[in-house]
Amino acid sequence: QEELERISSLNREEARQLILSKVENELSHETAILVKETEARAKEEADKKAKDILSLAIQRCAADHVAETTVSVVNLPNDEMKG
Secondary structure: OHHHHHHHOOOHHHHHHHHHHHHHHHHHHHHHHHHHHHHHHHHHHHHHHHHHHHHHHHHHHHHHHHHHHHOOOOOOOOHHHOO
């Protein structure tokens, strides 16, 4: 132990603090990466859900519009003209 302290020029407490500091930095970095990945995944899912909702709304709106614009009412003078 004394040999390690002499070689590293750190006493036991300084070495402990150095290791703890490095571990904290690594954990902080890994946590930041996980948060970014989670946010990206959530954004991707939200975008997909929004596109699905818009697509469904457009389909429903288009169906109503097509029905309104393509149906014509023609009055026939008598029933004999019906096919």
